[in-house]
Amino acid sequence: MAGFKDLKGQGDAPTLFMAFLYFDMSFMVWTMLGPLASEIAEALALHGHILTEGEIATLVSLPILSGAILRIVLGFGVDKLGAKMTALISQMVVILSLITAYLMGESITYEVLLIVALGLGFAGAAFAVALPQAGQWYPPKLQGVVLGIAGAGNIGVVIDFIFAPKIAEIWGWYSVFGVGAAMAIIVFIAYAFLAKDAPSSVYKANPKKLKDYGKLLKDKDTWWFSLFYAISFGGFVGFAGYMKVYLMNTYQADMSAFGIDIFNEENVKVIAGYFGALCIFAGAILRPIGGNTADKVGGVKSLYFFYGAVAFLVTLTALVDLPFYAAILVLFLIMANLGMANGAVFQLVPQRFGKDIGIMTGLVGCAGGLGGTALIKTLGWSKGTFGGYTEGFLIFAAVVLVAIAGISFVKTRWRTTWGVQAGGRI
Amino acid sequence: MASETIKYTGFSLAKGKELTGDDFYDVKTIGELTVAIVCDGVGSATEGAQAAKRTTQHLINNFKIRPKSWSIEKAIKSFIASINSILYQESQLNYESSELVTTLTIVVIQGNKLFGANVGDSRVYLHRDGKLNQLSYDHAMDEEGYENVLTQAIGIDKEVEPYYFENLVEKDDKILLCSDGLYNVLDPDILQERISYGASALVKKASKIENDDLLDDTTAVVIEILKADEYLTLRRQKLEIPQTLKKGQEIDGYTLIKPLIQNERTWLVHKKTKDYVIKFASFEAIEDEAMLDLFVKEAWNAKRLKANFFPKAVIPKTRTMRYYVMQLFHGEDLDHYLGHKQITIDDSIELASTLLKMSQFLVKYDLVHGDIKPQNIMIAKDDDENLEFKIIDFGSITEIFSTDSQAGTPSFLAPERFIGESISETTEIFSIGVTLYLSLTGKYPYGEIEPFQNPTFKEAKAPSFYNKNIPNWLDSIILRAIAIDEEQRYSHYSEIYYELTHPEKVKPYFIKNAPLIEKSPHIFYKRAFTLMTLVNFALIYLLLK
Numbered sequence: 027m028a029g030f031k032d033l034k035g036q037g038d039a040p041t042l043f044m045a046f047l048y049f050d051m052s053f054m055v056w057t058m059l060g061p062l063a064s065e066i067a068e069a070l071a072l073h074g075h076i077l078t079e080g081e082i083a084t085l086v087s088l089p090i091l092s093g094a095i096l097r098i099v100l101g102f103g104v105d106k107l108g109a110k111m112t113a114l115i116s117q118m119v120v121i122l123s124l125i126t127a128y129l130m131g132e133s134i135t136y137e138v139l140l141i142v143a144l145g146l147g148f149a150g151a152a153f154a155v156a157l158p159q160a161g162q163w164y165p166p167k168l169q170g171v172v173l174g175i176a177g178a179g180n181i182g183v184v185i186d187f188i189f190a191p192k193i194a195e196i197w198g199w200y201s202v203f204g205v206g207a208a209m210a211i212i213v214f215i216a217y218a219f220l221a222k223d224a225p226s227s228v229y230k231a232n233p234k235k236l237k238d239y240g241k242l243l244k245d246k247d248t249w250w251f252s253l254f255y256a257i258s259f260g261g262f263v264g265f266a267g268y269m270k271v272y273l274m275n276t277y278q279a280d281m282s283a284f285g286i287d288i289f290n291e292e293n294v295k296v297i298a299g300y301f302g303a304l305c306i307f308a309g310a311i312l313r314p315i316g317g318n319t320a321d322k323v324g325g326v327k328s329l330y331f332f333y334g335a336v337a338f339l340v341t342l343t344a345l346v347d348l349p350f351y352a353a354i355l356v357l358f359l360i361m362a363n364l365g366m367a368n369g370a371v372f373q374l375v376p377q378r379f380g381k382d383i384g385i386m387t388g389l390v391g392c393a394g395g396l397g398g399t400a401l402i403k404t405l406g407w408s409k410g411t412f413g414g415y416t417e418g419f420l421i422f423a424a425v426v427l428v429a430i431a432g433i434s435f436v437k438t439r440w441r442t443t444w445g446v447q448a449g450g451r452i
Numbered sequence: 453m454a455s456e457t458i459k460y461t462g463f464s465l466a467k468g469k470e471l472t473g474d475d476f477y478d479v480k481t482i483g484e485l486t487v488a489i490v491c492d493g494v495g496s497a498t499e500g501a502q503a504a505k506r507t508t509q510h511l512i513n514n515f516k517i518r519p520k521s522w523s524i525e526k527a528i529k530s531f532i533a534s535i536n537s538i539l540y541q542e543s544q545l546n547y548e549s550s551e552l553v554t555t556l557t558i559v560v561i562q563g564n565k566l567f568g569a570n571v572g573d574s575r576v577y578l579h580r581d582g583k584l585n586q587l588s589y590d591h592a593m594d595e596e597g598y599e600n601v602l603t604q605a606i607g608i609d610k611e612v613e614p615y616y617f618e619n620l621v622e623k624d625d626k627i628l629l630c631s632d633g634l635y636n637v638l639d640p641d642i643l644q645e646r647i648s649y650g651a652s653a654l655v656k657k658a659s660k661i662e663n664d665d666l667l668d669d670t671t672a673v674v675i676e677i678l679k680a681d682e683y684l685t686l687r688r689q690k691l692e693i694p695q696t697l698k699k700g701q702e703i704d705g706y707t708l709i710k711p712l713i714q715n716e717r718t719w720l721v722h723k724k725t726k727d728y729v730i731k732f733a734s735f736e737a738i739e740d741e742a743m744l745d746l747f748v749k750e751a752w753n754a755k756r757l758k759a760n761f762f763p764k765a766v767i768p769k770t771r772t773m774r775y776y777v778m779q780l781f782h783g784e785d786l787d788h789y790l791g792h793k794q795i796t797i798d799d800s801i802e803l804a805s806t807l808l809k810m811s812q813f814l815v816k817y818d819l820v821h822g823d824i825k826p827q828n829i830m831i832a833k834d835d836d837e838n839l840e841f842k843i844i845d846f847g848s849i850t851e852i853f854s855t856d857s858q859a860g861t862p863s864f865l866a867p868e869r870f871i872g873e874s875i876s877e878t879t880e881i882f883s884i885g886v887t888l889y890l891s892l893t894g895k896y897p898y899g900e901i902e903p904f905q906n907p908t909f910k911e912a913k914a915p916s917f918y919n920k921n922i923p924n925w926l927d928s929i930i931l932r933a934i935a936i937d938e939e940q941r942y943s944h945y946s947e948i949y950y951e952l953t954h955p956e957k958v959k960p961y962f963i964k965n966a967p968l969i970e971k972s973p974h975i976f977y978k979r980a981f982t983l984m985t986l987v988n989f990a991l992i993y994l995l996l997k
Contacts, residue, residue: 324905325902325904377903
């Protein structure tokens, strides 16, 4: 196993660092609407537009949806324009969106917010740019470490939950966009100077063609992996994005009491942010553990376990009226298992798809985003229609059970044909 | 001498009226290799002839005992280096100058591949489509009058740098190896014209031109490729690969009845009054060269590996699609059988010996099965209700010691195969061991392993732990076959087969890191005593409190 030490003298450290920063920044901006949802809803209500549960869900899920689709678009951009140019363009779009929201401030309308949300999707698509850009510089055996470092940007969403509500309280919710824009501009400038595309002597581009996507879509395994990632990553970003709305709707009184007792913090939205951060942190940090577990005991076995745990815990949340602390613990465990399932899925993908890994990452990642969008919309619809989350959680649990059944269904085929035909390692 | 695919002739005449010359040649079929050598001893004394003869014999003998893991190139280069070093040092010791000196040409043919090397001015020609091409390179001086001065020869210096070459041969190709005595007399166009008459015709022609008074020893070896390599012929055939196959479809007189495997490429079929099994190439093989290679290799192996533990297989000459036909075994596979029954000790011994006989049969072709597991073993019953076993699946049969083979099912792979080591007798014995373990206990010794998993191997429980009927000696054999540490495992089929047939000779098996109580009861009891003392004090304290 290659470690950090091995990176010394290899590749290009400034590019790796900038890829990490760009990705972290993007992830933070991408998921910014989640922790601000309650503040925004209140602000719009003041201007006479009372958001329905469905509208909140749409707003929170839109960046995830556009991010999912833009991933594939930006993937082509990397091939045509180079990683750096694509990154600069998409960062520009993101900065413009943030500035728009900041400048319009209190007078912003729901419709404009939706456009801003679409623009933030460019940040979510940073996956497709930052990871290959860092990867291009390094030899294959270091890819794991490099992608691990660049991918640690997942933690950006945790930072959002910790700081965004407090900033919103002090300077108003729109100033979070202002702060975001200021940081994004700094990263943009640093990126423009420090990040470099790998020269052709280091990396030979292998442009993706639409035909290759078509070929992979014919492979049944592509669809199964898309479902698996739609559940694990979709579950992760979906719950993360909706976490604050859910906590505010369900445990406002408990959190309020907790905030005053422990943190001497009267703003319950800030406290909701802290609890959200705690749960999401579990998912972000445990991803590599899931990958290692899959490596040791096998991807199929570990997915059974992680999905089984998620299905059980989600059903528990849906059907049992848990006391506040137990509920937080269960949410924490759900996020932890989803994070580990992400790692397990991505332990399998490179080995199953070998040379097509670039395209598969795009497709599977897109499916993950769509899964997240669907989850948020389902939870919003459940709250709007039934006044609670039980139905939404049960639907999610049912989909997880379908995936578990799917694993059992395909594993015999995998077991007999993967070795010889995938051309990968045994 | 002739075989089905290759014919060769060799002939040598000494110069003038002499009885023996300084040339030496030999051609031998060694396994699937044809090895041809011509040497031309240098110098007037007998040492030249001796050097030629010894070099020839050295190379032939070494090819007979060539380590299987060596490539032909490595073998040729190493053997040349070693005989060079032997002759050089012997000369220095006995004559204090290089006397044992000879030229060398060697050609090795394996399937459709030609490997060759030369040192000195003896030549190798390839005759194809009426044209003669020189493959070798003359190590002789360019300047006029010095053409006979060699720049390289065996035994002349400490090191030698042979000229090495490779080529592909086709049907009707002829390869000529000769000493300078031949090509100095016969012009290329005469060689070209008369090569088909064989070696002796060429040498006699030369002798005739010189009025039976040859100026130099003259030697020729001619190899004729009668038939292109069968594998290549199969590979080149233009055949359709159907995208989908349907029930009831008729292909070359075979009616498809039902698919036997989930991927729908293996079908039960019916022709006239009989049922057969047909296996089609996968559709991806149309675009994917590697997949096509795999399938052609599989079909070719199925056809040529004939033994009573394999299904009979044919490749119909008039087939219109890429497939091969196999005999249908009635009955169920071992995996299915184990689902509702356990096999008896006697049956398990029969199973082990069938698997070992099959492996020993394959190793004669330098092959291994590569995917021994219950799913690939069919069960039949003989008249006395004893089980008989047949082995199916030619798809994973591969060259022994290959490292790039993806063959195998993870749960049956030896630990070292997960870190990229080559497939060998000992890794096959491991698979046989796991198959026996599973058949007798219903459990995998190291758990079920998934594709792409990096498993951790912990010592397996003895099979007798699950199945009390297993005698000690069989317990030890199975444990020794599935030993995690290669060093502790049987390394050859013959070893395990011997023990299987001589139970009284089997030594009990102990794992390397046996538990303390087995390894050192003394320390174990000492530690246990200390622990018990502490527990007693704790109890006394609690009682008095």
